[in-house]
Amino acid sequence: KAGVTQTPRYLIKTRGQQVTLSCSPISGHRSVSWYQQTPGQGLQFLFEYFSETQRNKGNFPGRFSGRQFSNSRSEMNVSTLELGDSALYLCASSHTGVGYTFGSGTRLTVV
Amino acid sequence: AQSVAQPEDQVNVAEGNPLTVKCTYSVSGNPYLFWYVQYPNRGLQFLLKYITGDNLVKGSYGFEAEFNKSQTSFHLKKPSALVSDSALYFCAVRDMYSGGGADGLTFGKGTHLIIQP
Numbered sequence: 001k002a003g004v005t006q007t008p009r010y011l012i013k014t015r016g017q018q019v020t021l022s023c024s025p026i027s028g029h030r031s032v033s034w035y036q037q038t039p040g041q042g043l044q045f046l047f048e049y050f051s052e053t054q055r056n057k058g059n060f061p062g063r064f065s066g067r068q069f070s071n072s073r074s075e076m077n078v079s080t081l082e083l084g085d086s087a088l089y090l091c092a093s094s095h096t097g098v099g100y101t102f103g104s105g106t107r108l109t110v111v
Numbered sequence: 112a113q114s115v116a117q118p119e120d121q122v123n124v125a126e127g128n129p130l131t132v133k134c135t136y137s138v139s140g141n142p143y144l145f146w147y148v149q150y151p152n153r154g155l156q157f158l159l160k161y162i163t164g165d166n167l168v169k170g171s172y173g174f175e176a177e178f179n180k181s182q183t184s185f186h187l188k189k190p191s192a193l194v195s196d197s198a199l200y201f202c203a204v205r206d207m208y209s210g211g212g213a214d215g216l217t218f219g220k221g222t223h224l225i226i227q228p
Contacts, residue, residue, distance in 0.1 A: 004154075033215050043201065045215030056215050090154055092216075098143055098162050100216060102155040 002027065004093050004103035012109045018079040021106045025072050025093030031055075032074040033100070034066060037088040046089075049074055081110045113138045115204050117219035124192045125227050132187040132222045134202030144185045145203040145216065146176055155201065161185060172196070192226045200224055 005024040013019050025032050033048035033056075045058040049068035066076040072093075078085055086109050092100040114137045124130045136142055143162055147155040159170025166178045176187045185202060200223075203216045 006154075035216075035218075042220050043203075043218035045217065048215050058215060092155075099157070099160060100145070101157060102147070104154040107152075 004091055004101050006089075006091050006103035006106050008106060009104065010107045010109075012111060013081050014111055015081055015083060017081050018077060019081060019108060020075050020077050021089055021091075021108070023074045023076075023091030023093075023103060025074070025091075026095075026101055029093035029095045029101075030072050031094040032068055032072065033092045033094070034074070034076050035090045035092065036060075037090060037105070038086075043090070046076065078108075083110050086110045113142075113204050113206050113217045115202050115217055115219040117200075117202055117222045119222050120220070121223040121225060123225045123227060126194055127191055130189050130192045130196070130224065130226070132200050132202075132224060134185045134187065134219060135183050136185060136202070136204040137183060138204055138206040141207040142185075143205040143207055144176075144178060145205075146170065146174070146185075146187050147201045147203065149199045149201065149221070158187070158200075194226045194228055197224055197226045 007022045031050045034046040035043050037043045047066050048056040052068045063079045068074045088105045088107050090102050090105045092102045094100045116135045145160045146158040149155050158174050159168050161168050161178045169175045174189050178185050199221045201221050202219045205216050
């Protein structure tokens with residue numbers, strides 16, 4: 001079966017712009033979570049959605065937001081981009097919350 | 112709060128030798144523990160997980176890990192290393208009862224595993 005699909009794979013944006021990243025989970029998985037990976041901070045939890053409801057949220061500013069649709073696809077949005085937002089953004093889907101399958105990520109570069 | 116420590120930034124092993132990548136954790140309750148591997152410019156690939164049951168967990172590509180509750184450790188092991196095992200390895204933890212909190216998976220900083228031919 002198809003894995004977790006993240007689009008786009010690469011993105012270049014200018015400071016101050018906003019960006020939307022997309023994640024399609026494995027069919028049947030209702031939980032989607034997002035992580036930011038940077039060389040300095042490592043992997044950090046952004047938020048988790050289950051059945052269209054945000055269940056958990058990490059320690060990120062309000063510029064980072066997300067949502068989940070009825071088909072379990074999820075989007076995350078970053079507004080007013082800063083240079084420090086440059087990172088690999090990873091999405092993970094889960095069926096039961098005890099096993100997570102990750103996508104290949106979206107590499108965001110802010111210039 | 113939950114946390115993970117991977118004390119070694121890099122581990123060097125000769126091909127054919129056994130390897131160990133160390134991980135210790137801290138959670139308030141009972142842990143879900145995971146190991147993932149990452150190759151350059153790729154996402155995370157699942158290796159194995161501990162939820163409950165046997166302390167020795169077997170996973171993908173010949174890897175295994177031992178859950179030690181008294182030492183709060185979950186070290187990754189393989190009896191015979193391959194050059195293709197060279198990658199970045201992450202240990203992760205989630206408190207079994209973390210629903211509703213600001214937790215998700217908490218990852219260690221990662222360990223670069225280098226297998227020398």
